Amino acid sequence: xxxxxxxxxxxxxxxxxxxxxxxxxxxxxxxxxxxxxxxxxxxxxxxxxxxxxxxxxxxxxxxxxxxxxxxxxxxxxxxxxxxxxxxxxxxxxxxxxxxxxxxxxxxxxxxxxxxxxxxxxxxxxxxxxxxxxxxxxxxxxxxxxxxxxxxxxxxxxxxxxxxxxxxxxxxxxxxxxxxxxxxxxxxxxxxxxxxxxxxxxxxxxxxxxxxxxxxxxxxxxxxxxxxxxxxxxxxxxxxxxxxxxxxxxxxxxxxxxxxxxxxxxxxxxxxxxxxxxxxxxxxxxxxxxxxxxxxxxxxxxxxxxxxxxxxxxxxxxxxxxxxxxxxxxxxxxxxxxxxxxxxxxxxxxxxxxxxxxxxxxxxxxxxxx
Numbered sequence: 001x002x003x004x005x006x007x008x009x010x011x012x013x014x015x016x017x018x019x020x021x022x023x024x025x026x027x028x029x030x031x032x033x034x035x036x037x038x039x040x041x042x043x044x045x046x047x048x049x050x051x052x053x054x055x056x057x058x059x060x061x062x063x064x065x066x067x068x069x070x071x072x073x074x075x076x077x078x079x080x081x082x083x084x085x086x087x088x089x090x091x092x093x094x095x096x097x098x099x100x101x102x103x104x105x106x107x108x109x110x111x112x113x114x115x116x117x118x119x120x121x122x123x124x125x126x127x128x129x130x131x132x133x134x135x136x137x138x139x140x141x142x143x144x145x146x147x148x149x150x151x152x153x154x155x156x157x158x159x160x161x162x163x164x165x166x167x168x169x170x171x172x173x174x175x176x177x178x179x180x181x182x183x184x185x186x187x188x189x190x191x192x193x194x195x196x197x198x199x200x201x202x203x204x205x206x207x208x209x210x211x212x213x214x215x216x217x218x219x220x221x222x223x224x225x226x227x228x229x230x231x232x233x234x235x236x237x238x239x240x241x242x243x244x245x246x247x248x249x250x251x252x253x254x255x256x257x258x259x260x261x262x263x264x265x266x267x268x269x270x271x272x273x274x275x276x277x278x279x280x281x282x283x284x285x286x287x288x289x290x291x292x293x294x295x296x297x298x299x300x301x302x303x304x305x306x307x308x309x310x311x312x313x314x315x316x317x318x319x320x321x322x323x324x325x326x327x328x329x330x331x332x333x334x335x336x337x338x339x340x341x342x343x344x345x346x347x348x349x350x351x352x353x354x355x356x357x358x359x360x361x362x363x364x365x366x367x368x369x
Contacts, residue, residue: 027177028085034058036066037107037131037153038095040073042164042204042248044227045237045346050204051099051213052164053153058093071098074247075232076200077167079367080151084174088141096133099213106130109139110154111169112269112313113290116144123154130155146173146186147290148265148315150200158220162205163212164232166269168198170367171290185263185317186292190300193263193319195364197254200231201310201349202270223271228338228349231368235339235350242368250368252351254331256322258358266308266316275334277307278320278353287317307334322355329353 036056041049054073058066082088090109097103108130110123119127121139131137153165173187185191203225208218230238231250238252256262264283268274286293286302293301308316323329333339333349 028087029083031082031086031088032059032091033080033088034061034066034091034093035078035109036069036093036095037165038070038073039097039099040071040075040247042075042232043237043245044204045234048206050206050209050227052209053097053160054164055167056095058091066093067095070095072247073164074249075164076202076248076250077151077165079198079250080167080169081172081367082143082170083172083177084143084146086143088143090139090141091136092131092139093136094131094133100215102215103212104133105160106132106155107153107160107165108155109151111141112150112152113315114141114143114149115290117141125155143171145290146171147287147292148185148267148317149290150267150269150315152269159212159218161269162208162220162223162271166200166202168200168265168267170265183263185287185319188292188294191286191292191317191319192261194260195256196263196265197252197368198231198250198267199252199264199276200250200267200269201229201274201276202232202268203228203272225270225272227347228274228333230349230351234347236346238349238351252368254351254353255356255361256353257356257361258322258324258326260322262320262322262353264316264318264320266310266314266318268310268312268314271312273309273311274338274349275307275309276349277332277334279330281320281323281329281353282306283308283318283320285316285318287315289315322353326355326357329355 036058039053054075055077056069056072057078092109094107108123122128149169151167151169153160173184175184175187183193204227205223206226211218230252232248242249283305331351339348339350
């Protein structure tokens with residue numbers, strides 16, 4: 001009986017301390033990130049300011065000034081980039097709301113698809129901790145599987161995800177540290193790429209957002225999307241530079257030099273399935289839900305597609321090679337009604353891939369640059 005009890009205690013200790021596996025990279029780093037939960041507005045091309053909840057990046061903000069970011073949520077949330085094996089600490093501060101100070105909801109952070117988390121840090125309120133207004137909580141993660149993930153609030157998730165409490169997490173493979181100045185999706189040289197772009201698809205029900213802003217109770221069974229967005233923006237803002245909409249900082253205009261390999265990280269945290277098509281350029285799906293498309297014996301299970309059908313909660317890692325012919329290639333939602341959400345030529349999931357002559361663009365310094 002004593003041996004069994006001792007074994008249980010040891011196992012719990014291993015889980016709580018997240019002792020690295022034998023294959024954890026020796027040069028793993030400690031990463032400290034700070035996010036603030038608050039409210040703000042996303043601007044649509046028809047001029048509508050859509051009220052929402054979201055995340056503010058507080059990582060480089062002094063503790064005395066973190067509350068200056070109240071009401072400055074960005075859509076989508078700040079990009080988190082780490083390497084496999086890193087010790088990741090995320091301090092989440094619930095800043096509260098500016099437009100709805102009466103709304104004292106707690107918030108959490110859930111890494112969607114993360115496979116080795118213990119319950120207290122998983123962000124599901126029942127077995128973990130929800131953070132009330134004015135309080136902090138430090139999450140600990142040790143990512144062991146490279147790939148594309150999402151994070152979101154799991155407190156009243158139907159409402160809080162739709163309101164905008166979503167973001168992107170990239171876990172980079174240890175292979176990048178071994179083969180420096182080269183980029184890979186997984187620990188596989190076949191997944192090498194030159195540039196990468198986020199393609200975060202979601203929808204917005206403007207009636208529900210307006211109801212919450214005006215202190216009305218939304219009926220989520222009446223959900224009806226009115227805006228369809230890529231990275232928190234609708235066309236033509238999808239093509240605008242990051243500086244054009246500072247609280248929607250990720251544009252969706254994909255640029256590359258002829259011959260370069262481009263990685264598209266597809267994610268969907270909306271409530272609908274979306275068919276995204278790239279005209280004239282075949283796309284190779286190399287990963288799904290943060291797992292490489294490999295068989296049990298290492299067989300290559302990657303597939304070529306012209307259209308990516310992505311359902312709610314899914315992620316895909318897709319690589320294409322920019323054609324040798326420079327030009328502009330349309331990239332859009334095949335469902336016509338989701339290409340526009342206002343007057344003709346305004347709104348929707350519509351952007352393009354711009355291919356330049358060789359050596360025109362300098363090396364990419366940041367995702368979606």
